[in-house]
Amino acid sequence: MRRFTESDLENFGTRCFASTGMPLTDACVVSRALVSANLRGIDTHGVARIPAYLKRIRAGLINPRPEIRSSSPMPFSTIVDGDNAMGPVAASIAVEACMRAADTLGIGAATVRRSNHFGAASVYTVPATARGCVAIAMSPGAPSLAPHGSRAALFGTNPFALAVPAGRYSPWSLDMAASVAARGHIRRAAQEGRAIPEGWALDNEGAPTTNPEAALRGLMLPFAGAKGSGIAFMVDILAGVLAGSGFAGEVRDWNVDFTGPADVGHFFLVMKIEAFMPLGQFESRMETAIGRLKALPPAEGVEEVTYPGERSGSTESERRRIGIPLGNEVLRPLAELAAELGIASPSPTL
Amino acid sequence: MRRFTESDLENFGTRCFASTGMPLTDACVVSRALVSANLRGIDTHGVARIPAYLKRIRAGLINPRPEIRSSSPMPFSTIVDGDNAMGPVAASIAVEACMRAADTLGIGAATVRRSNHFGAASVYTVPATARGCVAIAMSPGAPSLAPHGSRAALFGTNPFALAVPAGRYSPWSLDMAASVAARGHIRRAAQEGRAIPEGWALDNEGAPTTNPEAALRGLMLPFAGAKGSGIAFMVDILAGVLAGSGFAGEVRDWNVDFTGPADVGHFFLVMKIEAFMPLGQFESRMETAIGRLKALPPAEGVEEVTYPGERSGSTESERRRIGIPLGNEVLRPLAELAAELGIASPSPTL
Numbered sequence: 001m002r003r004f005t006e007s008d009l010e011n012f013g014t015r016c017f018a019s020t021g022m023p024l025t026d027a028c029v030v031s032r033a034l035v036s037a038n039l040r041g042i043d044t045h046g047v048a049r050i051p052a053y054l055k056r057i058r059a060g061l062i063n064p065r066p067e068i069r070s071s072s073p074m075p076f077s078t079i080v081d082g083d084n085a086m087g088p089v090a091a092s093i094a095v096e097a098c099m100r101a102a103d104t105l106g107i108g109a110a111t112v113r114r115s116n117h118f119g120a121a122s123v124y125t126v127p128a129t130a131r132g133c134v135a136i137a138m139s140p141g142a143p144s145l146a147p148h149g150s151r152a153a154l155f156g157t158n159p160f161a162l163a164v165p166a167g168r169y170s171p172w173s174l175d176m177a178a179s180v181a182a183r184g185h186i187r188r189a190a191q192e193g194r195a196i197p198e199g200w201a202l203d204n205e206g207a208p209t210t211n212p213e214a215a216l217r218g219l220m221l222p223f224a225g226a227k228g229s230g231i232a233f234m235v236d237i238l239a240g241v242l243a244g245s246g247f248a249g250e251v252r253d254w255n256v257d258f259t260g261p262a263d264v265g266h267f268f269l270v271m272k273i274e275a276f277m278p279l280g281q282f283e284s285r286m287e288t289a290i291g292r293l294k295a296l297p298p299a300e301g302v303e304e305v306t307y308p309g310e311r312s313g314s315t316e317s318e319r320r321r322i323g324i325p326l327g328n329e330v331l332r333p334l335a336e337l338a339a340e341l342g343i344a345s346p347s348p349t350l
Numbered sequence: 351m352r353r354f355t356e357s358d359l360e361n362f363g364t365r366c367f368a369s370t371g372m373p374l375t376d377a378c379v380v381s382r383a384l385v386s387a388n389l390r391g392i393d394t395h396g397v398a399r400i401p402a403y404l405k406r407i408r409a410g411l412i413n414p415r416p417e418i419r420s421s422s423p424m425p426f427s428t429i430v431d432g433d434n435a436m437g438p439v440a441a442s443i444a445v446e447a448c449m450r451a452a453d454t455l456g457i458g459a460a461t462v463r464r465s466n467h468f469g470a471a472s473v474y475t476v477p478a479t480a481r482g483c484v485a486i487a488m489s490p491g492a493p494s495l496a497p498h499g500s501r502a503a504l505f506g507t508n509p510f511a512l513a514v515p516a517g518r519y520s521p522w523s524l525d526m527a528a529s530v531a532a533r534g535h536i537r538r539a540a541q542e543g544r545a546i547p548e549g550w551a552l553d554n555e556g557a558p559t560t561n562p563e564a565a566l567r568g569l570m571l572p573f574a575g576a577k578g579s580g581i582a583f584m585v586d587i588l589a590g591v592l593a594g595s596g597f598a599g600e601v602r603d604w605n606v607d608f609t610g611p612a613d614v615g616h617f618f619l620v621m622k623i624e625a626f627m628p629l630g631q632f633e634s635r636m637e638t639a640i641g642r643l644k645a646l647p648p649a650e651g652v653e654e655v656t657y658p659g660e661r662s663g664s665t666e667s668e669r670r671r672i673g674i675p676l677g678n679e680v681l682r683p684l685a686e687l688a689a690e691l692g693i694a695s696p697s698p699t700l
Contacts, residue, residue, distance in 0.1 A: 073456075073624070073625055073626065074455065074456035074457075074622075074625045075455070075456075076426070076455060076456055076457050076625070077456055077457075077625040077626055079626060105424065105425070105426060105455070106423075106424035106425075106426055106427055107424075107426050107427075107457055107459065109457065109621065109625070109626075111626050111627075134588070134592075146646075146649070147643055147646060147655060148655075149648060149649055149652045149654075149655045149656065150643075150646035150647060150648060150649055150652075150655045151646075151647050151648070151649045151650070152646045152647050154642060154643060154646060162584055164587055172583075172587065174580040174581075174583075174584055176576075176577050176580060180574070206649075206650075223573070223574035223577050224530070224573035224574040224577070224578065226526075226658070227526050227573050227574070227578075228574065228577075229658075230524040230526060230658045231524075233522075233524075233639075233643075233657065233658060234512055234524055236639065237514055237522065237636070237639070238484070240639075241632060241635045241636055241639055242484075242623065242626050242627055242632060243626070244626075244627060247635065247638075247639055248638065248639040248642045248643065249642060271459065272424075273592065274423070275423055275424045275426070275427040275459070276423065276427055276429060276459075276461050276592050276593070276594075277461075277592055277594060282591060282592060285591045285597065286587070286591055288597075288598065289583075289586065289587070289590075289591055289597055289598040292504060292598045292599060293497055293500075293504060293583075293598065296496075296497060296500035296501075296502045296504060297500060297501050297502050298499060298500060298501070299496070299499055299500055299501045299556075300501070300556075302499045302500075304499075305497060305498075305499045305500045306499065307583065308576070308579075308580045308583060
């Protein structure tokens with residue numbers, strides 16, 4: 001493992017994406033979304049994905065120079081047509097529209113159609129907390145999850161994320177996949193040749209498996225049966241059916257399906273805390289809630305009770321200070337890419 | 351099991367609640383909320399609860415003649431101070447305010463403070479679908495759930511509900527407790543002397559138990575560890591911290607704690623589909639999504655793949671037609687109550 005500064009990785013990613021003809025500002029938005037995920041420890045959604053994203057852009061399946069159009073049927077609502085842009089580019093426009101609506105009306109919501117994988121959902125929710133807002137983000141993935149009671153894939157692992165400000169604590173941030181485990185963890189286990197725990201997945205014949213390769217070819221299981229399945233369907237409805245983008249099996253797997261655009265949708269909602277309570281009062285109550293949680297006696301084998309987003313928050317502080325650690329399995333493909341593009345590889349800080 | 355018509359049970363419940371001095375319209379709202387739960391098969395939240403609610407009103411811990419005040423800090427937002435009203439009374443005022451805001455602005459949200467247990471969460475979300483809306487409802491319960499990583503209760507089983515219109519299908523409706531199982535199921539198992547499955551609960555020393563009585567005195571476990579725990583905390587934040595009502599352990603158990611008002615909060619959000627897409631188009635896309643789900647091959651031992659709310663929807667159609675079945679364990683206390691109040695017991699249809 002070597003460590004890299006946030007700005008070095010951001011610059012590297014920006015150069016990579018700009019090499020496809022993407023405007024520099026868009027390349028920077030995409031690169032920032034990936035590095036933000038790394039900063040918070042969500043390394044499955046970080047710079048490791050640059051080569052695969054580039055491959056898809058180069059295959060003509062993501063539009064590096066989209067003409068993104070927005071409309072606003074009602075003052076609070078925004079519809080973004082991504083024109084097959086990189087996910088973070090279309091998503092950022094939608095989140096900004098929500099923020100503007102929240103600034104004037106107290107609330108804003110946006111759907112995005114014809115977009116692509118937007119990375120880690122919490123990348124879009126956590127920043128809103130600094131502006132005194134609750135933020136929600138969701139986006140359906142390619143079919144990989146067997147709905148409760150079935151043995152065939154229909155939904156993606158469909159992340160649902162919600163964040164709120166937490167006063168002197170780092171933002172409270174829930175970011176969960178509807179599967180028992182995030183697909184990125186299985187992909188990473190496959191890259192590293194590790195087995196996955198039982199109960200995470202079925203092979204393509206519907207039998208339980210601990211082989212990550214078989215799991216990636218097979219089916220993910222929803223968490224808690226009907227509950228995870230219901231959350232996956234909810235995400236499919238708001239960020240697929242309502243968004244006017246792919247739903248119920250239509251989203252293409254950006255990583256392996258090169259037959260057409262992925263047609264990914266997103267849904268965002270941003271709401272001002274002050275629409276209900278002075279922000280200072282809310283934050284002080286959040287501090288009380290978190291303080292009570294952290295004071296609970298830990299379960300056996302647990303060192304400390306933590307709140308959602310706490311570990312990501314402290315990882316972010318640490319990585320801003322001492323850099324983002326990347327292993328050879330991530331660095332090697334990035335170095336190959338750098339050589340190919342004639343740009344400098346990221347330089348480790350130690 | 352004998353069957354009763356919806357209107358007979360509603361009238362009976364209304365008379366019971368009116369006996370406490372509650373205005374007839376409020377008594378009717380409460381009774382309807384309970385019967386609506388019965389209609390949808392959520393019998394744990396139905397008329398079986400009348401005696402316990404009456405007991406709490408009579409103990410002076412719920413206000414039968416509240417002065418409920420609403421304010422609207424922003425056009426979309428409503429804050430309801432329930433003045434310790436019955437939950438359905440304060441909740442209905444908040445939902446109606448959300449609906450009015452949605453009619454004019456496309457979206458409305460409301461918090462409720464100083465309320466009481468509001469019954470089944472989907473009672474407040476499903477009706478909004480008939481008005482072309484997505485609706486969200488949540489409300490924290492008394493501490494009974496051990497947050498992930500801890501061995502002490504802090505949150506309730508904190509239901510989260512979301513419903514959307516589904517065209518020719520009955521409404522799509524997710525209504526889930528953050529615990530592995532709803533507390534009402536454990537209470538019912540206790541009433542019926544049945545054991546509960548392992549993994550649902552811990553006894554009050556933190557050991558796994560299948561004894562429902564021990565579970566009720568002990569701790570509920572969140573579904574899927576950190577995920578269910580995160581959903582419970584989310585409900586506690588929006589419908590407790592933000593609502594200005596009890597949070598993080600402060601809500602009193604309406605069933606057993608007679609030391610003061612329960613201080614329950616609620617959060618509602620209602621959003622017009624038409625803010626993003628013509629309703630007809632949305633409904634036709636929902637029909638496609640549900641059709642695809644129902645066409646999936648069922649898992650072994652499963653007869654039919656169903657969508658969230660489907661079983662409740664068909665139970666509702668059936669029960670409207672042939673009546674609501676109630677067993678002796680529910681009827682006996684209702685008959686005792688009827689005798690005491692000098693009113694007629696519900697009359698079975700067969």
